Amino acid sequence: MRAPGEVIGGWTLVEPLGQGGMGTVWLVTRDGAEAALKTIHPHLARHPATRKRFDREVALGRRLDDAGLVRVLDSGEDAGEPWMAMERVEGPTLEDLWETGPLPEAEVRAMLAEVADTLVTLHDHGIVHRDIKPQNLIRDDRAGHRVRIMDLGIAREDDRTALTSTGQFIGSTRYAAPEQFQGSRDLDGRVDVYALGVVLFELLTGTAAYAGLSVPALYLAKHHDPLPAPSSIEAEVSPEMDAVVAWLTAAAPEDRPSARGAAEALRTGRTPDTLPGVAADTAVRLPPSNAPQPPNEAIGRHAQAQAVAQRLVPGALVTLMGTAGAGKTRLAAEVARLARGGWDGGVVWVDCEPATDAVALAERVAATLGSAASASPIAHVGAALLARAPTLLVLDNLEQVPDARDALAAWDRAGHAVLATSRAPTGAQGERLEIVEPLQAPTLGSVEPADVARYPAVQLFLERARRVRPDFVLTESNASAVAEIVRVLDGLPLAIELAASRVAALDAPKLLARIQRSSRILRDRAGTGRHAALDAALEASWELLEPQARAALAWCAVFAGAFDADDADEVWPLFDTFDDAEEPVDLLETLLDQSLLVRTGTEPVRFTLLRSIRAFARERLLDPDAVEGDDGPATGPDVLSALQERLAAHLAVRSGADLAR
Incomplete structure (x- = not known):
């Protein structure tokens, strides 16, 4: 028997986290890091099939990189006892949550949509889990309540190499798809989708599916007796979820969606019954989309993405606005993914970075739509949109097109919606701005x-x-x-x-x-x-500014903290540097519009720079070649010294602005 204090592979055993017939899971530490170390009993490890499954779980856990999987950190063998060290996940399993009764529908949909997203990763790698059930789904309370899939021990790769002979059952019978009872060697990802549907039913109703049935009776029930509608057991369940449960647990594999389709159905409530003309085959036949596939989950952006997707009704123009590096493109990709099913014409994604004016923008949109070249690109795109089924048009990096409003005004958006990403508003009629803030970071002093x-x-x-x-x-x-x-x-x-x-x-x-x-x-x-x-991202923002606005951004670096328009009035040498100088308040508004300045209050109104932008601005302030004024350089060491002298004199008569040394 193992005991606390023993060391396995450099990991020190602290206390058992769980024990079963296969082995024990220990809380372990190494170099201050915690993990969960899983062992299997030596006598079981000598069984070839058991050892092969354990080794497969190790291999898959180390190979796959997805936030919805529990990662394997290390593995080895000690005294004939195979072990693996995994991330420690703290939180309840979905079985723990389900035992308290039915869960709120919105919570269930959100959790299982995350599970479906992870199944997409597995299936895209040719891996079928084969044992999706509440016990193998854990809510990670240390990582934003993300639901993660555990136990890849009986997962099988799509090379059709079975770990068991035909006829031997693998999986948990209550959640198994009908074809699993037949011992098929050709199981695919739709068995995981079926199991997900059973889990959905149980979480919505608080009732065990197929309770009390023997294996032969289960086989017959799964082939001939579909699960009852969840709303017949729990009245608050929506008709949409009744339909999703029926779709995911269809007896025939070809009548179920793929994992990607299941994720979409859980988020939108849409099934073939609610999407006329969509066939119920191995995948949801969503409208076309050329939007980039998000490389990972939209951490910290789920609620905002859903809110924006709901605002994209026909005729809408929504601009995701934020500073360089704020994640506007990533958020737009997530919104496009969520909204795709609601647009018969699909999602048309256009990267506007190479465009410099409205005509060039229209040419890029036309090319993406597959339209022929035209002498009047703006009007040509307008005509193409009129003839097109309702479409979500995504214009990424629209700040590169200063006159984009001219094109947007010429295009009839009555049946379509436009989602733009930009560091500045387009100014087009009907535009709604959605500010993309930086992600929330820990407060000062957070160390646990x-x-x-x-x-x-x-x-x-x-x-x-x-x-x-x-x-x-x-x-x-x-x-x-x-x-x-x-x-x-x-x-x-x-x-x-x-x-x-x-x-x-x-x-x-x-x-x-x-x-x-x-x-x-x-x-x-x-x-x-x-x-x-x-x-490079900040340099792109810099290039969009006129010389006076560039000088103003550089001059902002002289303030170490917050400042207001009066401070800028007194300190900035605008009229000494530019013949036709703008008012400081106008330049402050320009920098605000370009998401380069942050407003820190309402009364009094004060401004500050993000630290990354301040560092960039200070580099430009120290560079004598960064901005050329009408009467000499607007930046450089001499300009910095002059600014500091002005600020020192200003501080002598007014407190509130701090001098940056």
Whole structure:
């Protein structure tokens, strides 16, 4: 018998977390990091099939990278006892939650949609789980209540290599699809979809499916007696969920959706019965979309994405507005994914970055729509939209097109909706702005791993870090550094992802020290373009500004903290530098519109810069070639000295603005 204090593979046993017929799961620690270590009894390990399943779970857990799976960090064998160390997940299983009775429909749909998303990852890798059930689904309360799939032990790859001979049942009978009872060697992902449907039924009703039936009776029931409508047991269940349960648990595999279709149905409530003309085959036949496939979950953005998707009604123009690196494109991709099923013409995604005016924008839209070239591109796109089924048009990076409103005004949006991402408003009629804020970061002083892990900025850091270092976990020794990293980076997703990608070579405290010295480390060595480095993203914003606005942004760096329009009036040397100088308040509004300045209050109105933008602005302020005024350089060491003198004189008569040294 193992005992607390023993060491297995460098992991120290702390206490048992659970024990069963196969083995024991221990809470373990190593170098301050906690994990769950699973062993199987030596006599079982000698059984070839048992050992093969254990080894398969290890291999899949180390190979697959998805936030919805419990990752395997380490593995080995000790005294004939195979073991694996996994992420420690703290929270109830869905079985624990279900035992308290029916769960709210909205909560069930959200949780199981996440499970379906993870099944998409498994199925896309050719892996069938084969044992989806509430006991194998755990809500991770340390990672934003994400529901994660456990136990890949009997998962099977799509190479049709069975671990059992034909005729031997694998799985849990209550959740098994009819074809699993036949011992088929050709099971596919639709058995997981069936099991998900049974779990959906049980969570909605608080009732066990097929309770009390023997295996032969189960076989007959699953083939001939569909589950009752959940609303017949729990009156508050919606008709949409009745239909989704029936679809997911259809007896014939060809009548069920794919996991991707199940996720869509759980989120939208749409099934073939509510989508005329859609066939109930192995996938939901959604309208076409060329939107980029999100590489990971939209951490911290779920509620906002759903709210924006609901606003995209025919005729709507919604602009996702935020500073460089705020995650506008990622949020737009999530919105497009959620809204896709509601547009018969599908989603048309257009990258506007190469366009510089409304005509070039129209040419890119026309090309994406598959329309021929025209001498009048704007009018041509308008005609194409009139002839097209209702469509969601996504215009990414629209800040590159200063006169985009001209094209938007010429296009009849009556049957369509437009979703734009931009660092500034388009100014088009009917535009609704949706501000994309940085992700919430821990408050100053947060050092406990469990507390730090609650924040979306940290969750994104962890998700990205584990792509390059699967065993990366929050510990007492690194939690404060991770919290400070995401704080220093203002919660900006781009900066956080670029920073987290460096943990393969740097531990968190060393990474923090390098970030505090220079933003140069915030770059993707394998990437190119504005998303490959934070400086490149900010440089793109800089290029969109007129010379006076560039000077104003650089001059903002002289203020260490918040300042107001009066401070800018007194300190900025506008009329000394530019012949036709704008009013400071106009330049402040320009910087606000370009998402480069943050308004910190309403009464009194004050402004500040995000730290990453302040560092960028200060570099430009120190560069004598950054901005040329009418009467000489508007930036450089001499200009900085003059600004500091002006600010010092101003502070002598008025307090409130701080001098940046």
